[in-house]
Amino acid sequence: MKLTLSEPTPLQELRPEIPADLAAVIERCLRRDPAERFADIRQLDQALAACDCAAAWNSEEAAAWWRGAGSATATENASEGTVPGVRA
Numbered sequence: 001m002k003l004t005l006s007e008p009t010p011l012q013e014l015r016p017e018i019p020a021d022l023a024a025v026i027e028r029c030l031r032r033d034p035a036e037r038f039a040d041i042r043q044l045d046q047a048l049a050a051c052d053c054a055a056a057w058n059s060e061e062a063a064a065w066w067r068g069a070g071s072a073t074a075t076e077n078a079s080e081g082t083v084p085g086v087r088a
Contacts, residue, residue, distance in 0.1 A: 010023070022053055025051060
């Protein structure tokens with residue numbers, strides 16, 4: 001495993017189709033300093049629920065997405081606009 005001292009590339013530079021509010025939540029989860037991450041799962045859940053794209057998901061859609069979420073499938077679904085809340 002490689003440790004890097006530099007900040008990771010912003011998610012939206014790599015995947016511009018990811019909504020900004022969702023990208024901010026993901027990037028906070030990845031912060032180097034644990035004090036800058038969500039303190040617990042409840043805070044993370046609240047942040048995710050506040051994302052604009054959260055209303056596009058329900059448990060059935062999420063389960064279906066995970067069943068077919070190989071890297072290629074997820075990328076294809078996003079580019080086709082079939083991943084709820086994410087448009088390429």
